[in-house]
Amino acid sequence: MENIDPDKAYLLLESGPIVLVTTRHGEHANIMTMGFHMVMQHTPPLIGCIIGPWDYSYKALKETGECVIAIPTVDLARKVVEIGNCTGAETDKFAKFKLTPKKASKVGAPLIAECLANIECRVADTSLVGKYNLFILEAVAISIDRVRKERRLLHHNGDGTFTIDGRKLDLRDLMIQWKQFQVPL
Numbered sequence: 001m002e003n004i005d006p007d008k009a010y011l012l013l014e015s016g017p018i019v020l021v022t023t024r025h026g027e028h029a030n031i032m033t034m035g036f037h038m039v040m041q042h043t044p045p046l047i048g049c050i051i052g053p054w055d056y057s058y059k060a061l062k063e064t065g066e067c068v069i070a071i072p073t074v075d076l077a078r079k080v081v082e083i084g085n086c087t088g089a090e091t092d093k094f095a096k097f098k099l100t101p102k103k104a105s106k107v108g109a110p111l112i113a114e115c116l117a118n119i120e121c122r123v124a125d126t127s128l129v130g131k132y133n134l135f136i137l138e139a140v141a142i143s144i145d146r147v148r149k150e151r152r153l154l155h156h157n158g159d160g161t162f163t164i165d166g167r168k169l170d171l172r173d174l175m176i177q178w179k180q181f182q183v184p185l
Contacts, residue, residue: 016035016037016038016155017071017072017153017154017155018033018034018035018072018080018153018154018155018156018162019033019034019035019037019069019070019071019072020032020033020034020069020070020071020072020080020083020112020115021033021034021049021051021057021067021068021069021070022067022068022070022101022109022110022111022112023057023060023061023064023066023067023109024060024064024066024108024109024110025059025060025063025064028060028088029094029101029109029110030056030057030060030088030093031070031083031088031093031094031097031099031112032051032055032056032057032083032084032088033080033081033083033084034049034050034051034069035156036049036050037049037050037069040136044124044138044139045138045139046124046136046137046138046139047069047119047121047136047137047138047139048134048135048136048137049069049134049135049137050132050133050134050135051133051135052133053133056087056088056089057088058133060109061123061135062126062129064108064109065122065123066107066108066109066120066121066122066123067107067109067121067137068104068107068109068110068111068112068118068119068120068121069118069119069121069137070111070112070115070117070118070119071115071116071117071118071119071153072112072114072115072116072153072154073115073116073148073150073151073152073153073154074150074152074153074154074164075150076114076115076154077154077162079097079099080154082097083097094110099112099113099114100112100113100114101113102118104118104120104141105120105141105143106120106122106140106141107120107121107122107140107141111143115145116144116145116148116150116151116153117142117143117144117145118142118143118144119139119141119142120139120140120141120142120143121137121138121139121140122137122138122140123135123136123137123138124136124137124138152164
């Protein structure tokens with residue numbers, strides 16, 4: 001067996017899908033891309049996620065205690081990457097990436113209509129935010145698009161590559177796939 005740097009543990013453990021997180025602060029809705037999250041408990045349904053002060057959504061989540069975790073599929077890959085490469089402080093990401101905000105049933109943050117599923121969440125515990133930027137969220141409602149044809153999820157490997165259906169792809173491979181899908185921004 002080969003030894004690797006312990007700082008690379010995330011490369012082995014981060015297998016959950018890349019998600020989009022929406023927040024609302026006043027009238028301003030925002031979307032961020034997030035890769036560091038985990039299911040923590042079944043009942044009540046708790047999800048841990050890392051959102052730090054470097055993220056524009058951090059302030060909204062701290063102040064409102066609400067967000068939506070939206071589950072995008074492969075056809076949204078380009079938008080997911082580009083959403084993560086710009087800030088909501090300067091950009092209306094719903095408008096720029098032509099995504100449709102939809103009213104949530106239990107929280108103020110919007111759903112994303114183009115996503116496979118949306119998990120409405122409320123902050124359940126902030127005791128680890130100061131030290132680790134770890135918010136513990138409780139899922140309070142879930143919406144899923146059962147008729148959506150594309151269902152493949154995008155998994156970030158933490159090293160600039162992604163896995164789709166067990167195949168590891170780098171950004172160049174994704175560019176080829178985007179051209180095949182002809183996904184407009």
